[in-house]
Amino acid sequence: xxxxxxxxxLWSACLLSGCWDRTEINDLAFITGSAFxxxxxxxxxxxxxxxxxxxxxxxxxxxxxxxxxxxxxxxxKNANDAFEKLQKKSSRKLFTAHxxxxxxxxxxxxxxxxxxxxxxxxxxxxxxxxxxxxxxGGQAKKLLETKYPFDQVPTEAVKEMEGQRSEIAVNLRDFxxxxxxxxxxxxxxxxxxxxxxxxxxQMGLFKLAGSAVFKKMKMVGKLxxxxxxxxxxxxxxxxxxxxxxxxxxxxxxVGMLVxxxxxxxxxxxxxxxxxxxxxxxxKGVLFENNTRLxxxxxxxxxxxxxxLENSARTQVTxxxxxxxxxxxxxxxGFGQLLRQNxxxxxxxxxxxxxxxxAEAEIAVVVKLNISGAGMAGPPLQxxxxxxxx
Amino acid sequence: MRGKPKPxxxxxxxxxxxxxxTAALEHNEATIRRIFDDCSDxxxxxxxxxxxxxxxxxxxxxxxxxxxxxxxxxRPLTARGAFPYFGGEEQNGEALESGLVTxxxxxxxxxxxxxxxxxxxxxxxxxxxxxxxGLLVKADGVKQRSLEEPSSxxxxxxxxxxxxxxxxxxxGLLRSRLKTPRLKLESVTIGELSQTQxxxxxxxxxxxxxxxxxxxxxxxxxxxxxxxxxxxVEEFIEDLPYSPFPxxxxxxxxxxxxxxxxxxxAAILVDNTPFVLVVPMTFWTGLQASEDYYMRWPxxxxxxxxxFLFIFIxxxxxxxxxxxxxxxxxxxxxxxxxxxxxxxxxxxxxALFEALLMEIVFEALREAGIRLPKQIGQAISIxxxxxxxxAAVQAGIISAPVVIIVSITGIATFxxxxxxxxxxxxxxxxxxxxxxxxxxxxxxxLGFLCIVLHLASLRSFGVPYLxxxxxxxxxxxxxxxxxxxxxxKRRRPQATAAADRIRQPAGQQPGPxxxxxxx
Numbered sequence: 001x002x003x004x005x006x007x008x009x010l011w012s013a014c015l016l017s018g019c020w021d022r023t024e025i026n027d028l029a030f031i032t033g034s035a036f037x038x039x040x041x042x043x044x045x046x047x048x049x050x051x052x053x054x055x056x057x058x059x060x061x062x063x064x065x066x067x068x069x070x071x072x073x074x075x076x077k078n079a080n081d082a083f084e085k086l087q088k089k090s091s092r093k094l095f096t097a098h099x100x101x102x103x104x105x106x107x108x109x110x111x112x113x114x115x116x117x118x119x120x121x122x123x124x125x126x127x128x129x130x131x132x133x134x135x136x137g138g139q140a141k142k143l144l145e146t147k148y149p150f151d152q153v154p155t156e157a158v159k160e161m162e163g164q165r166s167e168i169a170v171n172l173r174d175f176x177x178x179x180x181x182x183x184x185x186x187x188x189x190x191x192x193x194x195x196x197x198x199x200x201x202q203m204g205l206f207k208l209a210g211s212a213v214f215k216k217m218k219m220v221g222k223l224x225x226x227x228x229x230x231x232x233x234x235x236x237x238x239x240x241x242x243x244x245x246x247x248x249x250x251x252x253x254v255g256m257l258v259x260x261x262x263x264x265x266x267x268x269x270x271x272x273x274x275x276x277x278x279x280x281x282x283k284g285v286l287f288e289n290n291t292r293l294x295x296x297x298x299x300x301x302x303x304x305x306x307x308l309e310n311s312a313r314t315q316v317t318x319x320x321x322x323x324x325x326x327x328x329x330x331x332x333g334f335g336q337l338l339r340q341n342x343x344x345x346x347x348x349x350x351x352x353x354x355x356x357x358a359e360a361e362i363a364v365v366v367k368l369n370i371s372g373a374g375m376a377g378p379p380l381q382x383x384x385x386x387x388x389x
Numbered sequence: 390m391r392g393k394p395k396p397x398x399x400x401x402x403x404x405x406x407x408x409x410x411t412a413a414l415e416h417n418e419a420t421i422r423r424i425f426d427d428c429s430d431x432x433x434x435x436x437x438x439x440x441x442x443x444x445x446x447x448x449x450x451x452x453x454x455x456x457x458x459x460x461x462x463x464r465p466l467t468a469r470g471a472f473p474y475f476g477g478e479e480q481n482g483e484a485l486e487s488g489l490v491t492x493x494x495x496x497x498x499x500x501x502x503x504x505x506x507x508x509x510x511x512x513x514x515x516x517x518x519x520x521x522x523g524l525l526v527k528a529d530g531v532k533q534r535s536l537e538e539p540s541s542x543x544x545x546x547x548x549x550x551x552x553x554x555x556x557x558x559x560x561g562l563l564r565s566r567l568k569t570p571r572l573k574l575e576s577v578t579i580g581e582l583s584q585t586q587x588x589x590x591x592x593x594x595x596x597x598x599x600x601x602x603x604x605x606x607x608x609x610x611x612x613x614x615x616x617x618x619x620x621x622v623e624e625f626i627e628d629l630p631y632s633p634f635p636x637x638x639x640x641x642x643x644x645x646x647x648x649x650x651x652x653x654x655a656a657i658l659v660d661n662t663p664f665v666l667v668v669p670m671t672f673w674t675g676l677q678a679s680e681d682y683y684m685r686w687p688x689x690x691x692x693x694x695x696x697f698l699f700i701f702i703x704x705x706x707x708x709x710x711x712x713x714x715x716x717x718x719x720x721x722x723x724x725x726x727x728x729x730x731x732x733x734x735x736x737x738x739x740a741l742f743e744a745l746l747m748e749i750v751f752e753a754l755r756e757a758g759i760r761l762p763k764q765i766g767q768a769i770s771i772x773x774x775x776x777x778x779x780a781a782v783q784a785g786i787i788s789a790p791v792v793i794i795v796s797i798t799g800i801a802t803f804x805x806x807x808x809x810x811x812x813x814x815x816x817x818x819x820x821x822x823x824x825x826x827x828x829x830x831x832x833x834x835l836g837f838l839c840i841v842l843h844l845a846s847l848r849s850f851g852v853p854y855l856x857x858x859x860x861x862x863x864x865x866x867x868x869x870x871x872x873x874x875x876x877x878k879r880r881r882p883q884a885t886a887a888a889d890r891i892r893q894p895a896g897q898q899p900g901p902x903x904x905x906x907x908x
Contacts, residue, residue, distance in 0.1 A: 025715065
């Protein structure tokens with residue numbers, strides 16, 4: 001009797017817990033991307049890109065590759081409402097865990113995204129690792145409808161592009177951390193559609209197009225690619241950055257690939273104005289030399305180095321200035337650094353940080369270390385007389 | 390036993406006791422004729438000569454080698470000039486033993502039970518009128534198979550002889566590998582009707598006395614009418630009959646048995662079968678092939694790890710597939726999930742049913758492959774590969790990933806070197822599949838826990854099944870996760886070797902020629 005009871009308890013413990021949500025894989029609709037737009041009457045337009053598995057490679061016999069995905073849309077008062085309407089349009093259960101990117105239309109971004117984004121933090125079926133991006137100048141839905149030639153589903157391509165981290169790659173988790181932290185404002189990547197090929201094919205490319213600066217869940221401004229590169233270095237997110245510089249005196253230009261980059265920010269809040277010094281250190285090799293200089297010579301290297309440092313400094317200074325003066329958004333996190341390093345001073349300024357940040361004096365110092373001149377010194381097409389030693 | 394009354398002990402040869410053995414040849418002949426009534430292979434051959442007492446040679450023609458009977462019994466007895474005079478009873482018997490019969494093994498007996506038993510063992514008996522004693526001459530000669538490489542345990546490198554159906558040949562194969570008087574071969578007879586000889590082999594001083602005593606006791610306990618294979622014995626002496634894992638190691642290879650005897654294990658040889666049982670068996674024995682010890686050790690270790698990996702695949706691959714595709718789609722990379730989804734798009738069955746179907750078909754194929762006559766063996770592979778594999782996928786009845794998974798699982802089970810162990814592992818796939826199909830990964834974890842708990846509590850002749858890993862016995866670990874070089878394995882396994890644990894002296898690691906003093 002006791003044994004039977006024990007067995008009963010054991011079985012019920014086993015069987016009452018666990019996963020009872022069995023769903024066959026072909027009863028699921030895999031959402032590969034979502035897009036949020038603002039409608040004219042202030043509702044949200046949710047569009048989902050859903051993969052059509054039967055036409056993907058390896059599936060079935062002779063299934064042509066006409067349609068790899070389709071896009072459905074619905075409007076709603078909030079994300080959940082719209083999602084509910086979309087579920088009613090779908091015979092299969094919408095499955096969100098494989099969504100890789102969420103696109104936000106620019107107009108919605110400017111309007112404020114707090115109305116759509118909370119669902120991603122509350123619903124356990126959502127993944128905080130999903131990338132979030134702003135679609136520059138247009139409806140986010142258009143991007144979902146773009147047919148990208150490489151991947152099965154276009155948003156996978158976006159995911160891959162983001163994964164390379166050549167531009168700003170922000171997922172929901174990063175966004176929420178930045179938005180909730182003091183002394184830092186979130187920035188997310190931007191993307192735009194670039195129509196290519198003829199209309200019949202409806203092929204399209206999209207390209208990563210800088211970034212969008214947010215403040216209080218509202219998009220306050222955009223940064224272009226060059227500015228975003230600068231920002232990346234300033235936020236210590238840089239990886240494989242290319243720097244180009246004109247040599248003084250019209251000698252031509254040089255290009256370098258920075259493979260190791262480091263950033264140090266020191267703060268000084270003693271005076272009335274807060275001062276920051278941004279020290280950027282980079283190490284890399286010369287990749288291009290459109291001058292007559294023989295860059296294997298130390299003298300010439302120094303010349304080239306100075307030009308590159310100047311170019312990088314302007315790049316970073318420009319973006320910092322823009323953030324300070326134009327957007328008033330501390331995307332780099334100077335305030336956060338101040339809070340960590342000098343908590344007392346931070347307490348004094350934290351309530352008026354926006355103003356203080358705009359007034360802060362930020363000096364940028366770039367130190368490059370050119371560790372190699374590439375495979376050739378001077379350009380190979382030059383003869384001995386043309387080369388400047 | 391659980392309180393049931395013990396079955397009555399039956400006399401060894403049924404119906405023999407009612408006869409009476411006398412000095413009168415007529416009477417004795419009648420007795421034997423009555424006992425072996427209707428046995429068409431009995432031969433009663435008069436071998437007397439005129440003027441002498443009547444002699445009779447009795448044997449079972451199907452059990453003896455008739456050339457031995459002819460050359461060493463009949464011919465000397467009937468030869469002209471051979472021992473014309475017989476004296477008293479004793480003298481006669483001795484005369485027969487020393488002079489007349491020229492066979493190697495001969496012995497006098499006047500015990501009817503023994504005579505009947507030995508007749509059935511392939512002896513011939515020579516009786517003389519007026520003598521109580523009959524001379525039992527060993528002349529057995531049942532046709533034997535020649536020594537062949539065991540088909541169930543082939544090796545690339547290693548000895549190629551295997552046990553056969555004759556127990557004395559088998560004992561010889563062992564004895565020729567272990568030429569020591571310490572190799573003990575204790576014989577018992579089991580089976581009321583089959584009278585099967587069962588031999589317990591061990592090396593005195595290495596095998597623990599308690600183990601030998603336990604085996605002796607368990608084997609001696611068996612009461613059965615007949616034993617056809619060591620499998621009968623195995624089922625009688627197991628620790629836990631309900632376990633899917635075998636607790637005795639059955640092998641056809643004499644080198645394996647000899648090596649295990651050297652580790653302090655005991656072997657049970659059964660007549661009429663090439664399969665020898667070695668006890669105790671552990672989980673690790675199931676994953677060790679004899680060739681592990683004949684290959685160089687890095688290779689052997691690598692191969693062993695491949696087996697560790699594939700035993701997991703053999704148990705869990707189909708269930709993991711089912712669990713992940715029906716419960717945890719978020720765990721699969723996006724591109725893979727889309728491929729699987731597209732492959733499953735036209736499939737009408739749930740993934741669990743699909744996997745189960747293919748697993749069962751695979752098992753059927755395997756079984757058919759074994760039972761089929763060799764000549765049509767190729768047909769089954771064509772049917773299996775083409776019809777079931779390709780056609781089912783093309784017709785959209787089965788999805789390609791399931792076929793891949795089932796094939797990998799099939800391959801995985803064949804990497805397990807011990808067949809009986811592999812069968813147990815194969816069996817576990819099905820409960821795991823059900824658990825995965827109903828409870829998902831949680832079910833797999835449950836199943837895995839159950840298997841581990843079971844393995845950890847299982848014992849074979851008192852030795853924990855997972856020893857020496859659980860409980861850990863550090864000095865015995867050199868042959869579990871790695872196969873250490875032979876010179877490094879100085880000690881015999883702790884779990885089995887009792888007293889004499891040192892295999893070899895230390896310091897035998899080879900190296901290049903050394904100049905100067907060795908330290």
